[in-house]
Amino acid sequence: MTAPLGRTPMAIGELTDEQYGQVIGPGDAEYEAACTLYAGDIDRRPAVILRPGNAEQVARVVALARESGLRLAVRSGGHSPAGHGVCEGGIVLDLAGMKALEIDVEARTAWAETGITAGEYTEAAARHGLATGFGDGTLVGVGGITLGGGIGYLARKHGMAIDDLLAAEIVTADGELLLVDEDHHPDLFWAIRGGGGNFGVATRFKFRLHELDGVYGGMLVLPVTPAILEAFIAEAEAAPEELSTIVNVWTAPPFPFVPKEYHGKPIILAMMCYAGPEAAGEEVIGRFRAIAPPLADMVKAMPYTGMFPPGDPLEHPISVARNMFVDRVDRATAETILERVTASTAMVAGAQLRVLGGALARVPSDATAFAHRQSRIMAHLSAIYADPAEADLHEKWVEEFTAAIRQSDSGAYVNFIMDVGQDQMREAVYPGATWDRLARVKAMYDPANLFRSNHNVPPATTCTAP
Template sequence: MVRLVPGSDLPAGGLARREVVRDKREEIIHTEALILRGALASKEDFVPASHKEIEGVKAVSISDLRATLQGRVISPGDPDYDKARSTFYGGIDRRPAAIVQVANAEDVSRVVSLVREDGLELAIRSGGHSIAGHCVTEGGIVLNVSAMQSLHLDVERRVAWAGSGLTAGAYSVAAGAHGLATGFGDSGSVGVGGITLAGGIGYLARKHGLTIDSLVAVEIVTADGKLVYADCDEHPDLFWALRGGGGNFGVVTRFQFRLHHVGTVVGGMLILPATPDVIASFVAAAEEAPEELSTIANVMHAPPMPFLPVEVHGQPVIMASLVYAGDVEQGERAVAPFRTLATPIIDMLRPMPYPEIFPPEIPNYRPLAIGRTMFVNEVTRTMAESILDHLNKSTAQIRVAQIRVLGGAITRVPPDATAYAHRAQRILVNVAAVYEQPGESQLHSAWVADFVSVLQPVPGAYVGFVGNEGEGRIHEAYPGRTWERLLEIKRRYDPANLFRLNQNIRPAGNGASQ
């Protein structure tokens, strides 16, 4: 195993030293970096003035960055600059001064220190799935951790140290080879960094809790450039804030997760015709199901996918994903009630290794999307009628109401134990429009707003699904004492609000944060 013995923090340029104790039970898996490192030479020694968006800041020396870092620096003159600045979601066209694909924690420390000294805006990128586009900046520096993909599994102790650039899919495949897993979200391409810091709601949430409920420790570079070890004993206030407080407090370089026994699951896709009765009954069945079963129900008009019968195209359906993390025979019994709600259009439910549950990604698919996420107490037949009615009113290419039943292990953690305070919420609903023409954004925004108004949401927000929705929505994500506590921790660790390109928590006493 690998045991990290916490040591003292060192200033920028030096990393916290820890004694590493190894024995024969250690298992180390190195995943291949997805980023290919190119030559360091470039025609661009300095960022052109057209890319310096912050008045009064001195130019960033690209050549100096390249000389000091082990990772790769991409500037506007490089051939892969446009690819490197693109995000998972379309419609985001920002031109950073440089994109730094860091290789290790020391690189992170140096970039943070440079940005702090120069006053540039800093964007942190892991998987690039930020709905609000916070993973890319206009005129600032993108710190891309996606090459930090180390994974150290301790199968005996059931813990794992994961680099913050690792994807949920790569982590799950490596852990799944030993019948183990940590719950992340429902996409294999999402970076473990972003989803963990937001909370992490996924296929194992009802059985094993949110991703943060399996978080044991972190190594994080804070605004002063120091590498800090944080867990329940060391820097416990920071560790509390990182479990749901987003990227407000620094750049996490490694996460230590608890691993759970998750071998063969019963899961997959189940597509049913969507009527008010079927929708309401599906949600009721999901609430009554054992906590080993998690469901995601996408109520939508069937897209013209080749595996769907032609006569179903354009008709309202429930495209549901189900995962039962437990005994296979019990899992078959648990999913049986969903098959009886209506005659299935498609039934792909079967025993499978857990990593296979993540759907394949569509290459170069960058959707334009507008959505809103909320908590609701119930989905009645009347509400289901409203859902179908509003889906019919939209002209978007894809319009969807996604329903996730929560509960189970999520509720067993006290609401003040982490920065995610919505433990008692029962159902999470996301309404979204996916479209092709940028000029249609106002039309679809109005549709989303009208849709939300009829769903009777209760107060609260899951910060991982919040877009550019204003400061009020950030307050909803962190109600009451949670907000006050986060403000104080932000003031302690990032008083100048260096880490502000996020769902920002302004430091207490700092009214001028950007």
């Protein structure tokens, strides 16, 4: 492998493991797997993939990208819906070689390298009866989900992942390793809590841990009508903060626990997580069970880790999706959701609804770069399909679905969006003063926009203190 790398005379074969960590180039046995992301429709071929083992090697990779002029993509778990974890012809900085985790049980804190997955972290913390809330999947990288916010099963009880982020170590565009927290580089600490990977490579995070011996949770499957859906969301909004829900209104896949007569028809497939005593959880979940006779009921007392079924590393769906917030799911909205889901010809189509509020909403909207603290319900509309030739058909479906249920909240959650234009980023993801402040911080720490393989916030043209 002697292809030149960017503007420098250095060849891939001259990049050593000692300098950069594991070096993977085209033709290496691991190259194909290392290029593959969760999203099945992303097919990009970087010039080289580098897996550093420590922050010093991360800094060298950043310097290589800066000096070569090649595009740099940073990968934690590879679950970016927009495919930002890989780039065409550039350098991928893959954090998979950095998974160290140090748990201080007495202080209830943990230092985690950012290549560790949410599942690996959660399993390790659970052995001490502790937890930090991330999302709802085991294979997602802690680095990516945290930088974007982190809305998961503990969001209403303890807030987002960024609300438990106490400090971070960041390699900036000039190769400097910074410790950032409320007292050190507070502007940067504000920005990385929701602003994504715009400001550097996060190598380690310090998290707060919460006592959590177990939860009352699992999957609850119900038939669905507009009245049932409206009632289900109303109960989720009225529930104690200990309960977080993920309500999927889907065309039912042929799951063995779903009666055959419902396969291919809309159902409610809800993930319920009550982070409190079993007896109280059973009482709360009973209100949902009373809405309609469940088609399947797997809700029970379990370890928190039981909320996370093993992820399939070979799963790479092709999908279209839109993310948005809505103010309410009233009868008319519920009717529209069911009409649109039924109209789709995709293999699996639907709306995922997450009732927010609780601890997430008690943090001031300007305290972090996540600007949607007062949003009430997050809706993620998606269609999974097999034939790439059908992309336009399903794209039209999801666009029309989004327009049909649009209400007054025009926001979107950065971790769940596909590629969008800068105007939409400013209007929906980082509205108003949030965008302006992020752009100023960007100008301070990455004025040349080296870190642009992300939902990008370009640096402000004039830099004043954030």
